Amino acid sequence: MTMDRKELRKEQHRLEILEAAEQVFARQGFHTTTMEKVAEECGWSKGTLYLHFKSKEDLFFSVIIEKAEKFTSTLEKAISTAQNIEEVIGALVNAQFQFFIENNDFFQLAVAEQGKVMHGSDSGMREGLLEKQQHHVLMTTQSLQKHLPDDSPIKPDTLARSIMGAINIHTLTWLLQPETINPEELKLEITQLFLHGVIPCTKA
Amino acid sequence: MTMDRKELRKEQHRLEILEAAEQVFARQGFHTTTMEKVAEECGWSKGTLYLHFKSKEDLFFSVIIEKAEKFTSTLEKAISTAQNIEEVIGALVNAQFQFFIENNDFFQLAVAEQGKVMHGSDSGMREGLLEKQQHHVLMTTQSLQKHLPDDSPIKPDTLARSIMGAINIHTLTWLLQPETINPEELKLEITQLFLHGVIPCTKA
Amino acid sequence: MTMDRKELRKEQHRLEILEAAEQVFARQGFHTTTMEKVAEECGWSKGTLYLHFKSKEDLFFSVIIEKAEKFTSTLEKAISTAQNIEEVIGALVNAQFQFFIENNDFFQLAVAEQGKVMHGSDSGMREGLLEKQQHHVLMTTQSLQKHLPDDSPIKPDTLARSIMGAINIHTLTWLLQPETINPEELKLEITQLFLHGVIPCTKA
Amino acid sequence: MTMDRKELRKEQHRLEILEAAEQVFARQGFHTTTMEKVAEECGWSKGTLYLHFKSKEDLFFSVIIEKAEKFTSTLEKAISTAQNIEEVIGALVNAQFQFFIENNDFFQLAVAEQGKVMHGSDSGMREGLLEKQQHHVLMTTQSLQKHLPDDSPIKPDTLARSIMGAINIHTLTWLLQPETINPEELKLEITQLFLHGVIPCTKA
DNA sequence: GATGAATGAGTATTCATTCAT
């Protein structure tokens, strides 16, 4: 009981730090963020940060991985009830865009700091993140495959990645110029694009 | 005349530095790259770097902008002769993917270091780059618009960005797992996807 | 009674800590040793260490002083039964070398960390240790004086220190290159050296 | 020429740093000394220190090794003209004590910080220093051997070390209680001790 | 112009010590 309470408190502190770190990292990027700043932001001392994360890099990847898991499970839930390809794609577009809008902190971390993933950083966490990403693609791919005709010229993982890439760039646009974008319309538009392409069938 | 020669020589040096910088930045990322390293790589001294670029950040953005211009003009040329929407999209997909593959240094800079674009960095160069990017989108958009039916449910700039986003993510995949990807097939697949979507017309 | 038991228990804990500390300090040196490590080694928590010693420095000096007292009393016993100068010197050489070999932990602390004695460290313990050392020299000196002819050109405290210095350096050599040294032979040799010097009397 | 001048200047700076470092290290010990402090002391900036020495440890060992070489060559010179064992020992005692008195900074470093030699510190410099010390002992040993009767019960390297150890401890005493010691007398006394021991020959 | 020696601000990380439980 006492143990449980202790552990709960510890987990609580961990979360407080993660939350503050997410914001600061998103605002300033990895290199520009100082542990000092994160400490200030979450109200704990610098030393305490190291009680929960063994390095700045560990903290950084922990933030991303934690969120990435939430992202994947959100998507998973969103597409779980889809009955056909229209619904799957619609759900994907909708859920991804929505998640990024609601967690633009995470988006900035994940997209804008891919550098950390591509360059250096041994720590083993890089690998953990890459795995998470692959699992994410795989999950999406499988869901699409179920509803895609076997003779489709589009491979499901190509489709999965293309959708994700499109959402990424639109989210970026939305972050930089929010006033030029109506999210609801945009989501419909993108969904249509991936469903039917630009050439109306009647033309054929 | 002597002046011309002088200026030519100076421009030559500038290019040498840019080229070295591109490689090092791509290899190591912005923060991990030192001016010392760039100096070594191009054979000039650290001090000389500052005769051509007023700061590390200036050098960094110069590299990107220079390449971004080449990118835009390459695309422009590629789509200039397209006669219809199929050809425009085909050319876009082909040219972008090709450019990234041939200039993956640039791709890593541009995509993996978007952080520099989003975060901080006053230097005014950030704005310059954003402008370039907007111009790029505009150019692509206009070209698409010319060949898109007026009543198309897909707005040309949505299309332009979606294609670009898709290419981005496939390039990234290619960089991380080159063996899983056949560029030629992939280009065709993506083109088909944006032209006709995933739902075959015959179904209708 | 209960009090006695309590105090005994407390003393017991103190000894456990001292023993662990001696080993860790000897192994790692003062600065490289952490209270955490000592705590681990003795099975008590960091906080408990501070119930017995008011600082890391206090712990350090306590270890040394405790051992230094044992050292002095060992020597005292060894020379107490000596009947003449030969026996005193023989006993000194033998006992010192033996003690260092058996307590090389202590030797490393005492000799290799003389820095702590010479530099800084207010704590008052420095003085305590210096006093102990002076008492040690005094004791040895007096014992030598008793058996030294009054007209000896060698002052007993010069002799005492010289022997101690010689033993020190030989112990150090033994620690660094144990294979090059035969302790028994060496002890005899040193004893001879201090008794008769290098110039055989017959020569005279 | 210009090159020579540059190199001379560089060497000069290096020496300035070494000198300051020697004093600070001797005063405060290795761990307690900060690069900041050394920088202040020599008037150069912290960064400059790293232009000449790749780490604090490198600086530390450089100081010691540099001086150790001077020590060895001083001794070598001192005993080079000795004609017999009396003169060799006399010269050794005299030169060593003299050197330590004149370079007590070095003595404090070398003796009081043997910890650095015994504990940790990879850097390869540790080995360099140990080598130097062995060479020193060897040199002294050989010189003694030349003048020692073949049948002497005292091995020359035992003698060399014993003398060195004795001098060490007397120097330490002199540092801590200078007023109790008359160096000139002491040197004679020690020389006598090692030559003839404590037992007058006439006794025999 | 070209150089590279000199600078010093900036930061992750450690660890002795305290104190609420």
Added chain:
DNA sequence: CATGAATGAATACTCATTCAT
């Protein structure tokens, strides 16, 4: 008494930038 979570001062080292030569 015993604990160990929390603290925050302290420090080696890097690197963009400058400027005398």
